Amino acid sequence: MEHDGDVIAELIADHREVEEYFARFDQAPPGSEERKRLVDALTIELVRHSVAQEHYLYPAVRKYLDGGHALADRELADHGRIEHLLNELQQRQTPDEDFAYLVRRLRTEVTAHVDEEENDLYLQMRSNVDAAVLQELGDKIRRSKKTSPIRPHPAAPDEQPAGKALAPDLGLVDRVRDYLTGRRHT
Template sequence: MGHGGNVIEELMADHREVEEIFARIQSMTGQGQELRDVVDEVTIELVRHSVAEEQYLYPAVREHVEDDDRIADKEIADHSRVENLLKELEKTNADDLHMSPLLQQLMEEVADHVEDEENNLFPMLRQACSSEMLGDLGEKIRRAKAMAPTRPHPAAPDTPPANKLLAPGAGLVDRARDFVTGRG
């Protein structure tokens, strides 16, 4: 969940972690509970990551990067598509014929988003922000992920200040549900 380092290092480590989970999904031969558990694992990681980016990364982009609103809005739209897919996956039985196409679509959406962030957004952010600022953002991202929801909430606000106020409460409820159900 928390990898350390500045915001770019932290988020890139998250990207590699999600890619590893996707590789496990692609190599699975069975479905059932094993697949459900891995889908839940990737859901938890993607939701925490997205919430943290929406709370801290994209506001920093709006403040420091040229063409800031267009870039941040595009990234938030990417998150919205992913969150809707995660919600569909959450409702889909692991043995359902729709599971595989939904997972494929999720993997493609996330791969496109990761590529865009790593090749475009992160270099611009690195150029626009001091090392100290990037380090501070990394710490904020780690704290946000620790408090973030673990389940998709597509209707939840995705911009400050509402997302910073509501996400910890949703996270607490999600973690309680996860504990009771043994999820994650």
């Protein structure tokens, strides 16, 4: 789903989409193909969101916020844990014994990360960064999500400029792989 607004509005809208995928997962029958499809859609959304943040939000956090380097490092560590869980889930099928357990762990990590962002980081950004900069970051993030990777790549660099340079190539590879394997995008 495409959004509009500044970087904070854009990222909060992403968070609500992720919450919706988790809710729909809970409603789907255990072991169903619907659950796998929802985890695939959730993965796509989380990876696109994370890559966009890593490329645009966290450099701005480092630049504009007091203690921004430590904040950005903490956020990147959260992303690393989430990406490893997504990678584990991509290797499982819904009937697998630990599939639902991994989704619960993922939800716990994502919920804690979202709470921290919305109740601390985004408030600091809103207070310390000019509205025009926040709008520009929102535009950059929306553009970035159109070509960013859609599968977890835990070994790919998060730091700039290497991570930013690789993202479109990984995104293309991911989309070709999905086309060939029949993985649907929601």
